[in-house]
Amino acid sequence: MGGVQLAASSNWINNYWIYLFSLLILLIVFLLLPFETGIASQNDTEAANTKIHLNKSVFYSAFWAFLIMLLNNVLNNNISLFVMRENLGATRQAALTSTISLVGGMICGLFVGKIGKIFRYSSIALSICLYGIAYFLIGLFHSLLIVFIGSFIVGAAMSIAMGQFPYLIFLIVDVNSVSMALGIYVAIYSVGGVVSPLIINPLTNLVSHLGFNLFSLSGLLALLLTLICLLVKFQKSLVLAAKKQ
Template identity: 25%
Template sequence: MNKPKLKISILSMSLLTMSFLVITNAFGAMTKSFPNVPVAKIQMIGTVPSLGTLIATIVVGILGVKYSKKSLSLIGLLITTVGGLLPLVIHGSVDVLIGCAFILGFGLGFVNTLIPMLISIFFEGEERNEMMGKNTAMNSLGSILMMFGGGLLGAKSWVNSYWVFLLGIFVFLLVLFVLPTDKVDYNEKSVNSNVFGILGNLNGYIWLIGLVTLLMGILYTIYPTNLSIVIDQKQLGSTSITGIVNAVGTAGGFIAGFSLKYLNKIFKDKIIASGFITLGITFLLGRTANSLVLICIGGILSGFAMSMIMSTIPFYMSVVSHKYELAVSMMVFQFMNSIGGFISPVLLNLLHIKAGEGSFTFGCICCFVIGLICILANLGKRIMSNSVKEG
């Protein structure tokens, strides 16, 4: 097996994971093209992919115990590319664009769930952990490239932003010809083919890690959704400033992803706790600082926190899962992450927590408390000591 080519083929898929954000750059121009359509409906083009992803996560969990992960990846890439390129042909109706966005999200649900599965299948130990970090780094790089490329292409017409999804064809061909076909073993194909049976017999640590994933999804979503409000409350700048801070945060995630091996050496089994504390510091800086420089430092730390936690969680899930459980375990991971992001604003509203600085205060306290609990409970050490030994 050619390891460099294998790594490239898997990580190329990571470039697409945030591609649903591409069209959000064009919302302003789209409101002019559809003056009689409510802005909230146009914004659904950026939010409905999450629904498609959520549904696809469950579908992949069911299919992943029976079929080759490479085959499912190709299906996901095909659906993603079709959903992304179809608006170039049909773009006269917002309803059609929302439908295409759902298709795009459904395809991305396949891709996002399958990437950690493939890493878990083809890599072991420290190399697997390192690849999880590189996956989050490539997510960040893909976000930068796709947003930047979509912005350039859509400078004259917002429709042209969709040309950036031609990247999907390149990734599809790379996976088709370079990624080796994984074998579905006997246990996956027959004895444990019932996904609900597997769910019922999962290691208890899977559900504990799933809870941590849910909490991370809720808390991290607070940061980007309230950042512009905080900056406005502090009178530090306009929307463009928010974009710069978000870009800096994405760069931080990219750096942290490729540095995960060294971060693991520093924080060892406390890396998830350290990630939550780092995110807590991000909220603290955003809440107390009146300097744009400190806000940007917080943005970098948010990227580090995301990478540290969201790289380590699927790795932990993989080490406490049997091979035939990987598909279902990664389904739990992606499902909990998606649910967390979806319910985050709803939860804050139910708790009557004000947007902006109030939400940052809530996020700060929660992150420090969770980080402390993870340290006191020796979460990382307990998980690694309960790792599954195959064969």
């Protein structure tokens, strides 16, 4: 919200001054987090001496996370231009969409555990489906209110996915390999966010003559990925394989 105010006060570049807020976070970390090294137990020592074992399921999970970040950054990279181009609002309204997306993620994050229990084998597919619904709403109904609702849903979808992937990785590798597996997962899904405009935007240009805009096309891709995720039983196969270990 501070970023929105900074951008609206002058120009969009001022939005980035909000990152100075990280200095306050750094100060809190420095003052409040302990720096003492704990005494390692015998089990910890033995675990440290074992080799790291990664399996194909780590990369399989990272691949799906890559696809989710590919979808997620469609909103982050394009929503402000969409709002301005469609005359739905000014800089303040365009920047507010990011805040609403974060609020959606925060609220949904409070219930990720319960969602994971209800959709034990399909929470990742649910997340991708929510992206599809959100982008179809934004792309088909040219309304600022719908943009806000879609942004909220995108934040919720991101929260579900990012709450479930670390849990899945914890299931499929041994304790000593979790840190490395999470590092690989983060590295791969981050690439998805980077290449999102390099894939989605040119693809939109190719099919624009069919009546698709960037968001409606992304919604269609998200729903197709939802079906694929369910058909290949991505999440169920990982959970059941972990039970057999």
